[in-house]
Amino acid sequence: MPSALSCLPEIFANLLVILCLTRTGYGWLPDLSSKLVNSINRIPSISFKSNASLPDHFTVLYQDDNSILLGGREKVYNLSVFDFNERKDSSIYWASSEAHSQLCNLKGKAEEDCQNYIRILFQTTPGKFLICGTNSYKPLCRILRRQNDKMIVEKEMEGTGLCPYDPEHNSTAVYSSGHLFSATVADFSGTDSLIYREPLRTELSDLRQLNAPNFISSLTYGDYIYFFFRETAVEYMNCGKVIYSRVARVCKHDKGGPHQSSGRWTTFLKARLNCSIPGEYPFYFDEIQSTSDIVEGRYGEDRAEKIIYTVHTTPTNSIGGSALCIFTMASIQDVFGGAFKHQESINSNWLPLSESVVPNPRPGECVPDSRVLADRNVNFIKTHPMMEEAVGAMHGRPVLVRVSxxxxxxxxxxxGQVRTIDDETYDVVYIGTDNGKVLKMVNIPGINSTKAHVISENEVFSINTPIRQLKTAPGYGRVIAVTKDEVKLITLNHCETIHHCNECMELRDPHCAWDLMKSACVSLDAVTSFRYLVQDVKNGNILKCKNSPTNDNEVSVVKHERKEFADDPLEDDGFVDELKSKEAAEEERKECGDLGRVASDYLHMIVGGAIVGGLVFGFVCGYLVSRRFHAHPNAPSFIEQRNHLDRLNVNQNSFLTPRPKTVNLDVLNVSAETLPPKKDNLDSLKNLNITNEGTLQKIKKTYI
Known part of the structure; x- marks a missing residue:
């Protein structure tokens, strides 16, 4: 029987193969690890909370270079965008009346719900503001006018269709061309979803237009207002239920249709947003959660692009996946100029509609006066609100994917478009999560692709605290993070935490660069000159650190610059002495550095030699041990002897028992002459001849 020790070389070889395969497997996965992971106590932040015990359902209503207006329960907070100091004199108080609160309680709502949560605030004209609140499940709006540093109520009106009933409801609004465009619900139960601009709205209970939507954001672009939302896909209903991400648009100057359509949109269209990993069977991230504002810049091409960043997730009952996608406004416009979806009957498939049956002027486009459109045009837009093609993500895939x-x-x-010392521009993107984290990443565009580099992953709030909104604040790395009951002004500028040039280069943060003179990683918004800075966001090349004053090359560069700028008032004797001291210190550091580089260069050779030596040593030891304990080739194994003896002891009367055979001593290879005599404890000699009576039974008992 082979010895266990003789198998050691094979075991070592198998382990080596497994390690190699495992290391190769890691190479198949994208490098999405964060360079920095910061706990909550390492993030500089300023927190703001109200003093009351009830939740505030905070939301950012308005922001400029100096202030941020925060909507909460019965109040609009005016905070400094620099230090979060509350300007109490500029705050707006607006509580629900006692009658409205009591009516809300009678309808079965809790005390928390029967408050006035401010959801909308826009400046309509200089000195005038439109403000709307939930008002204890009876939405109300006011026109406020500033007079002598005080806000005077000029007008009060119902807010149905403009403001949600429930502060938790996903709603959005944008003010443009003297009108408020809103996407919310228009009833107490929250089932009548609509996109509204007085007096126009989407069709009531028409699943082809809106089917249980969750509105995310809205923006104005050109002659249109765009709304981003997720909803149950009506075109997929024959195959089950699924949620799709959507973008819809209406014309700013839509005046409604003729006759019966006077209160309905004549330009409402919607299309699917496709954020997916491509392949034979694409993997979709179907549920849009948030969008950025429009960002304009150059992304691997000469021409400028206007883009928006969107975050999408998989459904809550599936694999926990999230993705960041980019959509260009040009691609969105192109889809709305394409083919329409058409369903012949309620059980038919949705197919592209032939262009020959599309009326002229094309439905969905702005016209001088929609009230004079033919009935054919208005009826067409009611029955064909969906576009056939989906809006594809930039470069056909997400920028960042996280499965967690x-x-x-x-x-x-x-x-957007943070400028580096090489006069290049990059977008720095902040992503909030549902467990209180904020990711900081940089979008590094290429000619036909784009790459996301995650700079840091930061714990901003406690676990299980979803981040509802993110806004950037003045200064590099300053972000406003909003949750249900707390708002924080956080600083995600990590430059000062980096102490080595290599780490500063590998961070690839457009906000940071290495200062050759100070030997420090500095923030670009805190420097006045780029003369001694090095930075490489695109590649993170640490070789640029060789130009540091801590190397001979940099010393010679500094000497050369001293000669070139000899008239510089900073070039005095103190500077020369400082430079000489740096040269002396550098000589010592260089010697140590050479040893380190030599060790690094030969480290892999040492490790490889150790592995090979271990394998050879294990093989030799195993071979020698197996030779020492290996049984004689002619000797029967223990298992064979035991089986043979068991067969001799089988019940002879059983019908399964083979016919008795005599014991063949030649087969057993045991004889009285060959067995040596054995001494017992009394030093008497005994002959182990198995032919003696009773000896076979003793051997059987011993083995068994």
């Missing part, structure tokens, strides 16, 4: 059991993306904000 711990969190999903919930919010996104962008510090």
């Amino acid at each position: 059991l711990h969190y999903r993306f919930t919010a996104v904000a962008v510090d």
Whole structure:
């Protein structure tokens, strides 16, 4: 029987193969690890909370370079965008009346719900503001006018269709061309979803237009207002239920249709947003959660692009996946100029409609006066609100994908086109999650692709605290993070935490660069000159650190610059002495550095030699041990002897028992002459001849 020790070389070889395969397997996965992971106590932040015990359902209503207006329970907070100091004199108080609160309680709502949560605030004209609140499940709006540093109520009106009933409801609004465009619900139960601009709205209970939507955001672009939302896909109903991400648009100057359509949109269209990993069977991230504002810049091409960043997730009952996608406004417009979806009957498939049956002027486009459109045009837009093609993501795939059991993306904000010392521009993107984290990443565009580099993953709030909104604040790395009951001004500028040039280069943060003179990683918004800075966001090349004053090359560069700028008033004797001291220190560091580089260069050779030596040593030891303990080739094994003896002891009367055979001593290879005599404890000699009576039974008992 082979010895266990003789198998050691084979075991070592198998382990080596497994390690190699495992290391190769890691190479198949994208490098999405964060360079920095910061706990909540390492993030500089300023927190703001109200003093009351009831939740505030905070939301950012308005923001400029100096202030941020925060909507909460019965109040609009005016905070400084720099230090979060509350300007109490500029705050707006608006509580529900006692009658409205009592009516809300009678309808079965809790005390928490029967408050006035401010959801909308826009400046309509200089000195005038439109403000709307839930008002204890009876939405109300006011026109406020500033007079002598005080806000005077000029007008009060119903807010149905403009403001949600429930502060938790996903709603959005944008003010443009003297009108408020809103996407919300228009009833107490929250089932009548609509896109509204007085007096126009989407069709009531028409699942082809809106089917249980969750509105995310809205923006104005050109002659249109765009709404982003997720909803149950009516075109997929024959195959089950699924949620799709959508973008819809209406014309700003839509005046409604003729006759019976005077209160309905004549330009409402919607299309699917396709954020997916491509392949034979694409993997979709169907549920949009947040969008950024429009960002304009150059992304691997000469021409400028206007884009928006969106975050999407998989359904809550599936694999926990999140993705960041980019959509260009040009691609969105192109889809709305394409083919329409058409369903012949309620059980038919949705197919593209032939262009020959599309009326002229094309439905969905702005016209001078929609009230004079033919009935054919108005009826067409009611029955064909969906576009055939989906809006594809930029470069056909997400910028960033995260599969995690711990969190999903919930919010996104962008510090657009941050300029580096090489006069290049990059977008710094902040992504919030549903467990209180904020990811900081940089979008590194290429000619036909784009790459996301995650700079840091930061724990901003406690676990299980979803981040609802993210907004950028003045200054590099400053972000406003909003949750249900707390708002934080956080600083995600990690430059000062980096102490080595290599780490500063590998961070690839457009906000940071290495200062050759100070030997420090500095923030670009805190420097006045780029003269001694090095930075490489695109590649993170640490070789640029060789130009540091801590190397001979940099010393010679500094000497050369001293000669070139000899008239510089900073070039005095103190500077020369400082430079000489740096040269002396550098000589010592260089010697140590050479040893380190030599060790690094030969480290892999040492490790490889150790592995090979271990394998050879194990093989030799195993071979020698197996030779020492290996049985004689002619000797029967223990198992064979035991089986043979068992066969001799089988019940002879059983019908399964073979016919008795005599014991063949030649087969057993045991004889009286060959067995040596054995001494017992009394030093007497005994002959182990198995032919003696009783000896075979003793051997059987011994083995058995």
